[in-house]
Amino acid sequence: MVTSAPGRVDFLNTHQDYKHLPVVPLAINLRTYAIAVDEVSDKFIVESINLKEEGEPFRDEFSLNFPKPKLGKWFGNYLRGVVYAFNELKGVSFEKGLKVVISSEVPIGSGLASSAALEVSFAKLVSEYFGIRLSVEDLAEIAFYAENVFSRIPCGRLDQYSSAYGGAIVIYFRPTLHVEKLPVEDIPLVIADSGVRHSVADIHPKRQLEINNGLKQLLQLNLPSKLREKIKGDFRETLWEEINLNELKPFLEQIDRTSAKRILFTLLMNESTYQALGILRRRKLSKEALKQLGEIVNYQHELLRDLYEVSIPRIEKIRQAMLDAGAYGVKISGAGMGGSLLAIAENPEDIKKAALRAGASKAYVLKLDEGARVEVTSKSYSKI
Numbered sequence: 001m002v003t004s005a006p007g008r009v010d011f012l013n014t015h016q017d018y019k020h021l022p023v024v025p026l027a028i029n030l031r032t033y034a035i036a037v038d039e040v041s042d043k044f045i046v047e048s049i050n051l052k053e054e055g056e057p058f059r060d061e062f063s064l065n066f067p068k069p070k071l072g073k074w075f076g077n078y079l080r081g082v083v084y085a086f087n088e089l090k091g092v093s094f095e096k097g098l099k100v101v102i103s104s105e106v107p108i109g110s111g112l113a114s115s116a117a118l119e120v121s122f123a124k125l126v127s128e129y130f131g132i133r134l135s136v137e138d139l140a141e142i143a144f145y146a147e148n149v150f151s152r153i154p155c156g157r158l159d160q161y162s163s164a165y166g167g168a169i170v171i172y173f174r175p176t177l178h179v180e181k182l183p184v185e186d187i188p189l190v191i192a193d194s195g196v197r198h199s200v201a202d203i204h205p206k207r208q209l210e211i212n213n214g215l216k217q218l219l220q221l222n223l224p225s226k227l228r229e230k231i232k233g234d235f236r237e238t239l240w241e242e243i244n245l246n247e248l249k250p251f252l253e254q255i256d257r258t259s260a261k262r263i264l265f266t267l268l269m270n271e272s273t274y275q276a277l278g279i280l281r282r283r284k285l286s287k288e289a290l291k292q293l294g295e296i297v298n299y300q301h302e303l304l305r306d307l308y309e310v311s312i313p314r315i316e317k318i319r320q321a322m323l324d325a326g327a328y329g330v331k332i333s334g335a336g337m338g339g340s341l342l343a344i345a346e347n348p349e350d351i352k353k354a355a356l357r358a359g360a361s362k363a364y365v366l367k368l369d370e371g372a373r374v375e376v377t378s379k380s381y382s383k384i
Helices: 049-053 076-090 114-129 136-150 158-165 200-219 225-230 245-252 257-280 287-306 313-324 348-357
Strands: 002-012 024-040 044-048 059-062 097-104 169-172 178-181 189-193 329-333 340-344 362-366 373-376
Touching (some): 002 158, 002 257, 002 287, 024 114, 024 158, 044 076, 049 097, 136 158, 200 245, 257 287, 287 340, 313 340, 340 348
Antiparallel strands (some): 024 097, 044 059, 329 340
């Protein structure tokens, strides 16, 4: 049996899912494949073809139920976390395990959700092989648990939900978590991998701390009662969508500049995302619509660069080359400080070449893709 799940580009409202604001990911046709090779009586065995080719440790073995994480950044923790999530969230107790081989087209650490594609493809394989009924949301939640709770990576749900659902979606977190499938059939995309690796765990906690510091400072000021009710001491609980920037702006000037920038980013990014959704709810995107979308993409990159400060010179050089080659809009995909850029362009091959000339390690012309799926249904598969 073979299952797969797509990577994703972090299209709109980047760095907002952990604040429970709506986000818009796009699943792309770079996929991770999980291959069941052998049934094993007493454990799970997982091997990564990609890590083996890179000369890195590539094999992990762990117990059938409630496995413990290994110390450090270990790829197997994501998979151990999936098994633990089946135990904890679904009450599943495994009586036998599998040997699984992983092969991925999604570059690691490039801002394209390689870890989520790994978790979702493995969770899909386990559920299908052992006959465990899961909804798409169940699949996404198991993968999220594996990364956020088990592996203690301070991520939101964007990556796992995009990989599980596929296509273009909006993930809403309030009043309850739900997904809107956007009807847009395709968006011409170019992805440029800067070659600079980043870690969510190195970026998210710092920005989250800066936002919380700002919120606490605001609560010490003489705020109007209606505004005070919306601001909490934590970024997860603050009612961002109910805050009007005009009512908040005078008070942002009274707190430290860094925290003020992070809060301003949050409000402006969200506002522009709702503008873009009006375009994305169309099935077909005209040239004019793509240009309008490109303007919003450029604006969101500028917010990421100037107010959230997660860009670097190498990213800016590649981005400028893509814009000069005719891209309508180019922005960071993912946490930033490296990783990838996404571009909307009607001349994708020209944009791809420009990115490579400017120093991108890899570049892809990509399309929207479906979510987690079964590639081969037979349980028996030729040994690898």
